[in-house]
Structures are given as structure tokens and as C-alpha cells.
Amino acid sequence: MSLSHALITDLYEFSMANGYFETLPRDTEAVFDVFYRTVPDNGSFVVSAGLEQVVEQLRGFHYTKEDIDYLKSLNLFSAEFISYLETMTFDCVVYAIPEGTPVFPRVPILTVKGPLIQCQLLETFVLNLINHQSLIATKSRRINLAAAGRPVMEFGARRAQGPDASVLGARAAVIGGCGSTSNVLSAAKYNIPVAGTMAHAWVQSYPTELEAFEKWAEVYPDNALLLVDTYDVLTSGVPNAIKVFKELRAKGHKKFGIRIDSGDIAKLSRKARKMMDDAGFPEATITASNALNENVIHSLLQEGAPLDSFGVGEQLITSSSSPVLSGVFKLAALKIGDGEWQPKIKLSNSKEKITLPGEKKAYRLYHKGTRNAFADVIALADEELPEEFVGINMDPMMTETEADLKDFDAELLTQVVVGPRAQSIETDTFKIQKHMYEKLAELPEETQRLLNPDRYPVYLTPALAELQAKMIKDHKL
Numbered sequence: 001m002s003l004s005h006a007l008i009t010d011l012y013e014f015s016m017a018n019g020y021f022e023t024l025p026r027d028t029e030a031v032f033d034v035f036y037r038t039v040p041d042n043g044s045f046v047v048s049a050g051l052e053q054v055v056e057q058l059r060g061f062h063y064t065k066e067d068i069d070y071l072k073s074l075n076l077f078s079a080e081f082i083s084y085l086e087t088m089t090f091d092c093v094v095y096a097i098p099e100g101t102p103v104f105p106r107v108p109i110l111t112v113k114g115p116l117i118q119c120q121l122l123e124t125f126v127l128n129l130i131n132h133q134s135l136i137a138t139k140s141r142r143i144n145l146a147a148a149g150r151p152v153m154e155f156g157a158r159r160a161q162g163p164d165a166s167v168l169g170a171r172a173a174v175i176g177g178c179g180s181t182s183n184v185l186s187a188a189k190y191n192i193p194v195a196g197t198m199a200h201a202w203v204q205s206y207p208t209e210l211e212a213f214e215k216w217a218e219v220y221p222d223n224a225l226l227l228v229d230t231y232d233v234l235t236s237g238v239p240n241a242i243k244v245f246k247e248l249r250a251k252g253h254k255k256f257g258i259r260i261d262s263g264d265i266a267k268l269s270r271k272a273r274k275m276m277d278d279a280g281f282p283e284a285t286i287t288a289s290n291a292l293n294e295n296v297i298h299s300l301l302q303e304g305a306p307l308d309s310f311g312v313g314e315q316l317i318t319s320s321s322s323p324v325l326s327g328v329f330k331l332a333a334l335k336i337g338d339g340e341w342q343p344k345i346k347l348s349n350s351k352e353k354i355t356l357p358g359e360k361k362a363y364r365l366y367h368k369g370t371r372n373a374f375a376d377v378i379a380l381a382d383e384e385l386p387e388e389f390v391g392i393n394m395d396p397m398m399t400e401t402e403a404d405l406k407d408f409d410a411e412l413l414t415q416v417v418v419g420p421r422a423q424s425i426e427t428d429t430f431k432i433q434k435h436m437y438e439k440l441a442e443l444p445e446e447t448q449r450l451l452n453p454d455r456y457p458v459y460l461t462p463a464l465a466e467l468q469a470k471m472i473k474d475h476k477l
Ligand SMILES: Nc1ncnc2c1ncn2[C@@H]1O[C@H](COP(=O)(O)OP(=O)(O)OP(=O)(O)O)[C@@H](O)[C@H]1O
Pocket: 261, 262, 263, 264, 265, 266, 267, 289, 290, 291, 292, 296, 299, 300, 303
């Protein structure tokens, strides 16, 4: 036993929990929602990820002896509260949208319902896991969209912000579309194909580049992706690679190619392609790497660069162009003792920042009898969805003022993931990726493009919109 991840939390969660314990009835219950408002890279949705680790942490959630000893040593909390933490059984129910689902702003990705004290203690680490992995899965989806079906290898471990970010980031990158990772621990843990080529050090370690390629081909005849830019791609790297391809082919090997890791990749890959084709090696592949992102990949392919696959590290594993997903964890309802559930709201000057009160359920609406989704609707949890909505438009992100929604099939987005009625969640990383592609296929294409995607509407039911409007008014009195 040692200090556990249950302490990955801000002090104020413990301060509030201890305070609730001292000042509110012990049986106070709460509902909190996790959602986000702004999509990284000006996209229109986030690919949800991180749920497996949240569920892993929550099923059997407890504090270790070392955790408790440390909390005691702070002398901040009552002995009674500490002993509550020591013997706590986790009683929350968690609802969540499956990993790999495209999720739009304001839609609850995850909802926790249970003892207020316990819910509050979850905020920081739930956000840490969901925000990080959803950010990387979202970036990966963009990069893989730009790669247009060509395999993308995740190469980011050396540039990730720490070990955990590399391992979980590689997992999220696969959820978002990558086919493999160079990160051996992540590959082993999450059953991801492990992949890789060679570094410049290999080429530098032999007297000549040709010898370096030959030695590699001797040891790895079926994985000969030769790094051709240590000295000069066109006058040295590619001609030497071609010599080695000849030897490999003579021995019956078929899988070989080059990796270009610097310079003008479009120009170099075109010339290298021609040299390899002219030498009779049309099957030799070209992999590109070097600070790639979705924009560079898109531009390379627009220019007609004959690239077969990509290795993408730093810009993917850190989502460096848009490195923050600011998902939040907000109180939506409270029940004290045997009292009624009371909806709770947080006000703000900007309409989209005002929280949605009450326990809610989110649905995806499809044109009736099809798998074509056209909007999401957030409803109060105890509402039956009507057959149609007339004059609904409470989405502050949309410019239209009103819409009629009819002839739709509605599907609940969440499932129970922790609690007595918990369903099993998908943990196969590639099945989660497949789920993402199925869900993307349901969305309007114009919401998916990289540049200025169309907004996808997220409506509130009239009952929820009225509750929100009433609470805004009541609080302003
Ligand atoms: N044809 C191209 N169009 C757009 N961007 C490109 C093209 N070719 C390469 N790039 C990108 O331009 C950037 C160039 O970066 P940089 O200047 O660091 O490369 P370099 O100096 O050739 O390589 P290194 O510093 O690794 O030796 C990289 O992100 C690379 O992926």
C-alpha cells in the first residue's frame, strides 16, 4: 500500500467535503455534471475519452492507509471526517457517454449522483482523466482525418508532458484514429500494435549509411523502414535504401520503405518516389515525420506528396495548437435528507456559461428511420421526450431563434457505468475507435471538417429551458 491516485485532487475538494460533513446533514445528496463549452482547434465536437480510467478508479474507490495518514498529518480535518474517509463505501451512481462518442458543447459527458461529500471528492481526478484523454482523442481524430485513411503511428512519448500523459495519451490517440504507437508500455497495457523505425543514431553508428541500412535489413528484414535523412535524402539516403531493397527482394522480403524526417517533405517524397519507382520498387513505402499536425499533413497531401503513412509525436501528444480542454464539473441538483431534489444553477454574464440546472439526460436525434443525426437535446431526467418540439431553440450557440423538430428517433447518449445497475463498458481500444467512426458517420459531414466546421445544434427541452430561465430570474431578484 502506498499513496494512491485518490489523492490526485485539489485540496479544496477535501476542505469542502470536511465542511459539508461538519455543517450539512450527512445524508445530503447531489448531482454533478461534467461538460465542456469550447472545442479545441475551433472544431465542432470533442471525442470523449478517459472513461475506462475513471471507472477503474471509481469501482472500489478507497483511500489507502498512507493516504489517510497524510490527510491526518495536515491537521486540517476533523477526526470524525477522517474516520469517515477511512471506512467510506463508495455510494455514487455514475452515468456517462461511451468513449469514442463525438460530444458537443454543454452536453453532460458524465454525471455523478450520490452523497454530496463523495461526489465533491471526485471532481479533480475525473476532470483530469476526461479532459486529458478527450483532448488527445480529439486532436488524433483531426490528424487522422487529414491523413485520409493512411496509417498514423503515435510517436509522442518523448515529448509528452510526463509518463502518464504518454501512456494514456497514446491510448487516446488510438481512440481518435491512430493505428499503432511507439510507446511500448501503452501498447502492452492497451493491446495496441507497437510500431517503429530507427533513429539517426543507428545510421550514425556505422561507418557508412549503406552499412547501417544493410545491418538493419539483416536484423529486421521484414521491417526495413530506413531513415534516409541523416546525411542527404536524395544523393545518399534514397540511393542507399534502393541498394538494400534489392538485397531484400532477392531474399524474398517484401515490406520495406523509407522514412523522411526533415526538409520539404512534399518535394523530397516526390523525388524519392520517382527514384524508387524508376529503380523498380513501386511497393517501397514512404513514411513522413517531423513535427506533423493536421494542417501540415493536409497541405502535404493537397500538394500531391506520395506519402503512405505518418509518424506523429509532439503535436499530437500535447495537442500543442490547442493544448487545453476545459471541461468542468458543476453542481446541478441537491437533496437534503428526505427533502425534494432542488435544482442548482451557476450564473454568468455570458449565456452559454450559465449552467443547466437539475438532473438531466441527453439524447441524440436522428431523422426518423435513419442513422442521420441532426441535433442533440438535453432534457430533465424525469421528462418523457415528446414526439415533436414546436418552436424550440434555446441553444445560445445558434443564430436561428426557433426550430420545429419532428419525425425523429431519439437515443439516450449515456449508460450507467458505476453503481448497482452498472453496465459493462467497452475497454478494447480498437472497438472504441470503431465506435467513434460509426458515430462520426451519423453526423452531418459539414460538422466534421477541419476548417470552420458547421455548428451542430444542442437544444434544451422547453421544460429545462423554462427551469433555467426561472432560476436566472429568481436569483436576480
Ligand atoms: N511541403 C511542406 N509543406 C508544409 N509543411 C512542410 C512541408 N515539408 C515539411 N513541412 C513541415 O515544416 C516544418 C519544418 O520544420 P523544420 O524547419 O524543423 O524542419 P527541418 O529543419 O527540415 O528539420 P529538422 O530541424 O528536424 O532537421 C515541419 O513541421 C515539417 O513537417
